[in-house]
Amino acid sequence: MEFDVENIKLADDRSFVTINGLWTGKKPPFITVGVIRNTNFTESGRIDYSDVAWLQVEQKQLEKRQLKPGDIVIERSGGGPKQPVGRVVYFDRSDEPFSFSNFTSAIRVVATNEFDPKFIFYNLLELYQSGNTEDIQRRTTGIRNLDFSAYKERASFPRISLSEQRKIAAVLSTVQRAIEQQEKLIALTTELKKALMHKLFTEGLRGEKQKMTEIGLVPESWEVAHLGNVAMLKSGGTPSRNKTEYWKDASIPWVKTAEVNYCTIVDTDEKITDAGLDNSAATLFPSGTLLMAMYGQGITRGKVAMLGIEAATNQACVAIISNQDIRTKFLYFFFEDKYERIRTLGHGANQKNLSGEILKGLSVAYPKSIEAQDGVIARLEELDRKIVVHRRKRTALSDLFRTLLNQLMAAQIRVNNIDL
Secondary structure, X not given: OOOOOOEEEOOOOOOEEEEEOEOOOOOOOEEEXXXXXHHHEOXXXXXXXXXXXXXXXXXXXXXXXXXXXXXXXXXXXXXXXXXXXXXXXXXXXXXXXXXXXXXXXXXXXXXOOOOOHHHHHHHHHHHHXXXXXXXXXXXXXXXXXXXXXXXXXXXXXXXXXXHHHXXXXXXXXXXXXXXXXXXXXXXXXXXXXXXXXXXHHHHOOOOXXXXXXXXXXXXXXXXXXXXXXXXXXXXXXXXXXXXXXXXXXXXXXXXXXXXOOOOXXXXXXXXXXXXXXHOOOOXXXXXXXXXXXXXXXXXXXXXXXXXXXXXXEOOOEEEEEEOOOOOHHHHXXXXXXXXXXXXXXXXXXXXXXXXXHHHHOOEEEEOOOHHXXXXXXXXXXHHHHHHHHHHHHHHHHHXXXXXXXXXXXXXXXXXXXXXX
């Protein structure tokens, strides 16, 4: 089923106009304006206003380039191998002056008696998400540019009634608002967990007196010991990449540092064979083992994860197997709380790495009572479960949004048949 109506191309200048991006200029008078850049684009088409650039620009330059509510900003230069150029975002603010960078353009609906701007935006979002801008990218000096003439010929919109357009846009907006609500709940619960961790690891479960240690304030009754005295540490290894028999038709999970990210690991991107395990420094660790990333790009170093399966690791991960004095999951949360401090312990000229020796000397604080450790674990696991629930809801809503976007834009379903 398709819309049995005329389709109007974006190239139709009676219905749409495009405006080139802003240059700051050098002639006064100047005005302060928020400038939407590629970095402010999100996958869902919302604008991330958290780091919008505020610049002094020529008032004359701004006059023809100031965004109006309902404008659509399109990325014309940028992108990358896994992110084609051509992303779009919808602008809906009127509180402060905003414009857009010279790597972008604005699309404005002028035939507002025929087309709803939000409906046009969702059409363009679907065009991008379905991969229909990939073959009209052009590369110059490593930068990907959108062939905008080809884009305006390709993008087209059914001339259906305004009421139908607005209903479609309303349905999609409703799902997006639900996604945003889950994102807010994830952020709120994450912040609550962070605050609770700090409180528990400085005051304990009952807000007891504190003592100063080399790792800061801890509850007065807690033990402070070097990690090497309460746990065994062992690193992994990487089988030779030149030996196909170590990797082909493999079934043993093999963890890389990028997968160590405050989670329980139940699967891995890569697997190794028994021969790979036997002929390398890799070791098979049991489920329940605590892993820490000793080095890695960006924010990876110092993160931890729990194994939910038997798995081997590469040499950039260290396995931490605690003794009977301390729960492994307690250490997991302790290291999550002390993440920033742990990162400062690394060494290396170009990349600060951790090592087994450094970690063995790391001081950890814990209650002598296993019951008290279990109490700390229970409080924090409760918040983790809430975060997981909200993430699952966000994933389900995101899948629903992509399905509805595709089906509504292709007229495979009609809005009157949807009951949200």
